[in-house]
Amino acid sequence: MNAVDIINKKKNENLTYDEIKYMVDGYTNDSIPDYQMSAFLMTIYFKGLSLDETSWLTEIMVDSGDQIDLSFIDDVIVDKHSTGGVGDKVSLIITPIVASLGIPVAKMSGRGLGHTGGTVDKLEAIKGFKTELSDKEFEDNVKNVGVSIIGQSKNLVPADKKIYALRDVTGTVDSIPLIASSIMSKKIAGGADAIVLDIKVGSGAFMKSEERAEELANTMVSIGNKLKRKVVAILTRMDQPLGNEVGNLNEVQETIDVLTGKLKESDVIDVSVEVASQMVLLGNKADNIDKARQLVKDSISNGKAYDKFNEFITAQGGNMDSVTGNDNVKELVVKSDKRGYIEGFDTQDVGHATSLLGAGRLTKNDVIDPLAGITVKAKIGDEISKGDDLFVIRTNHDNADDSINILKNSVRISDSRDIVNKSPIIKIISS
Ligand code: URA
DSSP states (O other): OOHHHHHHHHHHSOOOHHHHHHHHHHHHTTSSOHHHHHHHHHHHHHHOOOHHHHHHHHHHHHTTSBOOOOTTOOSOOEEEEEOOOTTOOHHHHHHHHHHHTTOOEEEEEOOOOTTSOOHHHHHTTSTTOOSOOOHHHHHHHHHHTSEEEEEOOSOBOHHHHHHHHHHHTTTOSOOHHHHHHHHHHHHHHTTOSEEEEEEEESTTSSBOSHHHHHHHHHHHHHHHHHTTOEEEEEEEEOSSOSSSEEEHHHHHHHHHHHHTTSOOSOHHHHHHHHHHHHHHHHTTSSSSHHHHHHHHHHHHHTSHHHHHHHHHHHHTTOOGGGGGOOTTSEEEEEEOSSOEEEEEEOHHHHHHHHIIIIISOSSTTOOOOTTOEEEEOOOTTOEEOTTOEEEEEEEOOSOOHHHHHHHHHHEEEESOSOOOOOOSEEEEEEO
């Protein structure tokens, strides 16, 4: 077997398991060079992969490194994955909800890069919260509290790490089979028996069109079928920031507003309730989705989800009193210079502007300011007058002019009254 023959074969025919393994293992252990792997990835980009090939690629990538051993948990391990968005604090919200309903959460989460944030960065906005725990502490917290979230410490899916870095610089990121196998391999290596996928669609998402998002969803559900994992994919709108808060402490505060019932209506509540309900169903804690939704809503209204959040944060050293501590940060207001109705956002720009304020990383080594963030004061369909607030900015930077300009230009304001803020849930796809 050699790489050139395999690349040539892929131009016209499907590959075998062994041929895909030869390429992936060879690239991971440095026996296949970047230029041959680049050609291979570009061939896949144009020719696609069959479902068998995509599932094999997923399995081979899972086997390339460590897998989390969660055998100390007797229950079904239900995980959740979001393809990433702006203001996406759904993981923070649903974790204590599902844990309060008896679904164990044992998760390794990532940090943010680019215009989207990461769960670990958000949790670290709570003073004292430790995202590095020993295996024993992690296990004890899952057993005693029902939930633990830590940063990526194991060598999970090294093949994906290397291949993703190459895809990033060879124009091969936006290939559905490559994205699907990349995401699914990490979830499976993380120990998931069942997975709820929140696939974002719109101007702040990786997938800009519903058609592409649906294709990705179907591919991941099918990989789940092949690899014996139950998968439910929810397509949700990312055509505006989710909820009203973007930035690390801002998002923790909005999470608390949802869990305490202070915030009663919001797109972030709709998405969180749906994701949590699907997890409750997959975790066999309800007979049907309506009952699951009721359990989820009850866990918020009876305070159990918020109690679990406190327990989880405290168990990992977090000081809940610190979450209101952003009084010292500078606040600036971006106002509208016309009247009308909010028609839409360039949501990726909103995320980028928030990163520039210090809330995100533009490069891997940037240090995050947990206090930096924005509050979105008007959402799609809202009527605004000239001079009304569009965004409130929090930053420790002396100069926020770039962010202010980006935010001003990110909002489209229309004269039409007919703009409807559509439900954030577009479609649910399961096997
Ligand atoms: N996220 C991933 O983890 N992998 C991809 O390929 C794309 C997005």
